[in-house]
Amino acid sequence: MIKYSHGKGDLENWLVSEEEFQPDTLGKSEAIMYLGNGYMGLRSATEEPYMKETRNLFVGGTFNKAGENEVTELPNIADVTRFDIRVDGDQFSLEFGKTKDYIKQLNLKTAELRRYFVWTSPRGKVLQFEFKRFVSLDNLHLISMKMFVKSLTEPVKISFDTGIDAQMNNSGSQHFLEGERRIFDKKDIQLVQTTNESKIDVVINSTHRITINDEQRIADPEMNMSRRKVWLTYDINLRPNDRLEVEKLTTVYTSRDKDLDITEYTTRQLREKSLNDARNCAMKGYDSLLHSHTEAWNNSIWNAYKLEINSDNPYDQLALRFSLYHLTIMAPAHDERMGIAAKGLSGEGYKGHSFWDTEIFILPFFIFSNPAVAKSLLTYRYNGLTGARKKARENGYSGAMFPWEAAWPSDGEVTPKLGDIDIVTGEQTKIWSGIIEQHISADIAFAIYQYFNVTADHEFMDHYGYEIIFDTASFWASRLEWDAGKQEYHINKVIGPDEYKEHVNNNAFTNYMAFFNLKLAIRYYEALMKENPRLIEVLNNKLDLKTAYPIWQSKAKKIYLPQPSEEDLVIPQDDTYLKLKEIDLTKYKNQEKLRTIYRDYNPEQINTLQVTKQADILLLFYLLNQTFLREDMQLSNAIKEANFYYYEPKTLHDSSLSLATHSILANDIGDADLAYSLFRKSTEVDLGPQMNTSDDGIHAASMGGIWKAAIFGFAGIRLVDGKLTINPKLPKQWHHMKFTIQWKGQPITLFLTKTTLSVKVENKKKIEFEIQDQIYACDDEINIEYENKNR
Known part of the structure; x- marks a missing residue:
């Protein structure tokens, strides 16, 4: 024990x-x-x-x-x-x-x-x-x-x-x-x-x-x-x-x-x-x-x-230190030719391969805490462009299609072809992720966008970042499929973050993230044409951007983006999800061991049920709310709340990636007790008392998720299209919280109670941030009283 x-x-x-x-x-x-x-x-x-x-x-x-x-x-x-x-x-x-x-x-x-x-x-x-x-x-x-x-x-x-x-x-x-x-x-x-x-x-x-x-x-x-x-x-x-x-x-x-x-x-x-x-x-x-x-x-x-909290439950402080410890020992800070494995370096699970886990769940910690390591990890993806371009060509596409599982940068796609047993047929199941789980290319583009907005690292963008974003946009432009009847572009036969749904059409997460990738490339191209035409010339010679740019424009305008229904504001996860059979998920929601649904159903059967493996639509809200699409998509709190209470009961959290996202969203909509409960569950994925959770190794993404739930959830730190926003909602169990982040090249130390926020700018370079719709500027230290809006 x-x-x-x-x-x-x-x-x-x-x-x-x-x-x-x-x-x-x-x-x-x-x-x-x-x-x-x-x-x-x-x-x-x-x-x-x-x-x-x-x-x-x-x-x-x-x-x-x-x-x-x-x-x-x-x-x-x-x-x-x-x-x-x-x-x-x-x-x-x-x-x-x-x-x-x-x-x-x-x-x-x-x-x-x-x-x-x-x-x-x-x-x-x-x-x-x-x-x-x-x-x-x-x-x-x-x-x-x-x-x-x-x-x-x-x-x-x-x-x-x-x-x-x-x-x-x-x-x-x-x-x-x-x-x-x-x-x-x-x-x-x-x-x-x-x-x-x-x-x-x-x-x-x-x-x-x-x-x-x-x-x-x-x-x-x-x-x-x-x-x-x-x-x-x-x-x-x-x-x-x-x-x-x-x-x-x-x-x-x-x-x-x-x-x-x-x-x-x-x-x-x-x-x-x-x-x-x-x-x-x-x-x-x-x-x-x-x-x-x-x-x-x-x-x-x-x-x-300097991450310190005062909690009624001392375990919370231990759990946060546990996450920082593991995030440190899993990261190859010494070498940009290497990524972070899904199990860190703790076991043979997933063979040491890197997934989208890094960009969406682990990298944010380094972006906000140790940008040099974040830069190294993103440079690893740049080093893998040759393999990404090869994968795109082999699948009949243009641009860069990043591998679902990555190893040495030049290896390209390394996802195994076969996996666990099919309980119906007794055969090995085919692993489709390496072929049709494609959102990772947009996830990497998002990570670069996040890194650039937090660090203002123009050198990285000039040498690596823009090239990845432009080439992933070209992949999506070639991946889109024209529906003549509806006069719009679709993305068919994919797997989204919810890997319990295979070969679905128009997975909302994939479509929106592809749209984001295209719009980001358009914005950066237009900005560079004005601000750095010499760099555009270099990249044009390499990527033929003059041809690619109008294609991005025309296709981005007509990509299908699933919308909230007028009746209940729910965004369909894909074309068929809302029509699937509903079953009682109680025993799976209360399971002590993950993926017990596979004892009763095989993947083909699970594909027909309204059940979600991990955060999908809700992860989309969390990501897009940080971008320039925040206003364009009209992702209101009412829509966010409606989707949270629709999808959370259907989500089994059978992936360690899931709980932290749901905790952050629960905190965003003001459900403090649920947010804290989900945070605690995320800390227990590895550190908890169950003795069979980590035999194949620790869950690296969960370690990043613990930090994210505390900093982005309870402390309310968020990037919003280049701006730093702070909207604290400490749980009732926490009395105060202190930590340091990096913003635009300097450390910022924050101290929070349930009603006050202290911000100290360590290098005394002026910053601006927003708290509860009010803008503050600071070049030394400032103390602010705020209203705790948790219910």
Whole structure:
């Protein structure tokens, strides 16, 4: 069971804890307590092995195809965390003997994992164990571990194997060729792996330091080597109250590292560089390295974002810190050739691929909190333009059609063709998303629009942004289908955000977002013609904009946009949704495990029911309300409210992406209790007490959603067509809230209570913002009283 209240004093609401060892539910803490730094992610499996464990170490960008019939995925790199421990010759395991005072704990403040317990062996000897580890934010290549063992009662012989185990796989698929292995000076181990298809080298080094009672031991371990594995065996005798301490420091380097992209590369150089780094780290030791790592977290994350709330439920503060922690360790801030995977770097789920999750659910956090990372993630999409253009051509379209699942930028579309079982036929279901879930191209255009409006980064737009927006607009112009009878353009046979509806015509989200993409391209083209004709000339030579522009204009005027009905103001999700069969969804709305509807229906049957997987129409309201279409579409609060109460009861939230959007919209329409309830549910997707939610890895989009629900929902921060608006509606459980965002290149710190707002402009450059229809200007600090309009 996961516990939330162990932190006291300076660590209050900083600790995520597991109080009991449960060998059948190891995946939960392995995933939610995983360690990382954006370069690599290390799943938090226990040191000693168990049957149901999952040991994962991933390095971003190292994609590989295990076989011809496989799609590319992040390979599971060699394991360095396992210790095979023997006590008086017997294999150590918590499944035997007696355990007390067990605690496994992730300290979010220091990003360090700790496990402690007192264990009585089957022979009656009592030992105290403590394990610590972290993946450094200061040195992206470093994994640090420490093991303590103390005999509490009588003499005991401790033996353990420690090394590098490359006998790992991805759910059975092996990605690596047999590599070189070597041991230096009986303490430093090196292993080289090379992926079998993409030919990426991975060099791993582990170095060891053994002390007893704080005195370094000149150990003489047994050296061992077998296929894909190399290790040391130590045998140590402990007297009562003797304390054994083992430091194991590991460095991981790959030939895909960014600095090797621009220099002449040899495996020998990488081996020497990585080994020297490991040895230099060993000279500093675990505690010194932990200090540097902790300082990096304090300076770059906690002191930069300053997200604090005072809530009747302390869990809320912990949940927000949990989201910031995971958003940090999943983001490849070091390399614009890489995106964020749907599971971060915490597990094999979705094979390390990037989805629209990044642009719509994760990127907003970075746009408003760390624009440099946001820019890197959008540059990753620019680097994928070649693959997007190839996909468009292969499907008979023009422009850039971005892949539904993306890996290395040049890989193009990498969505698997087959998925889960069909409960009716017993066959694998076909995955249609890679072919007909096309809104991602407009989602990326929206993300660029949001980034530019918040940051005013003209350099990014000139080099990357405009080109993506123009080429995605050309895709939509070629994708539209003319309906001669209705004299309008349709978009048929698609999947919208609601993936329970396949091959639908005129999904409202897709049509509106395509329209937005076209109108955005028109606006930017016309603006650049006046303000930067030289850039237009360059882009015209590349994209033939003189031909494309009038096509965008003519087609945007005639695209079909589903309208609210006069009777109930509901916008149809697609052409047939409102005519589908309605069923009692109570048991699915109250489910403890997601997607239980598949136990009763197959995808074809679900397609005939008025049931929605995740936010679709409501997500459209949330996005368009931030744009220049806000007034054009007349998306009034009355229409928003009518659609919310129509679609929310039909939405199962069977995707972790969904709850935060509904929370924000509930807050917008003034339903404070429901907004808070949905926020809490979004925090529990991974952090909650259910022990089977995260076995395949954490839900990256949900982490972004937690932050969005707090900042865009309760604090009311919103971009509205280039303007900053602030309309706070704190829930009754929250007494005050403080956080820092970035706006137009400078940090802005806000402090909110239920009736007052303080805005501090850190760099004293004048900003303007709107609160409840009144404009304020500030170049220092301003205090404002406002009316809380929640009901």
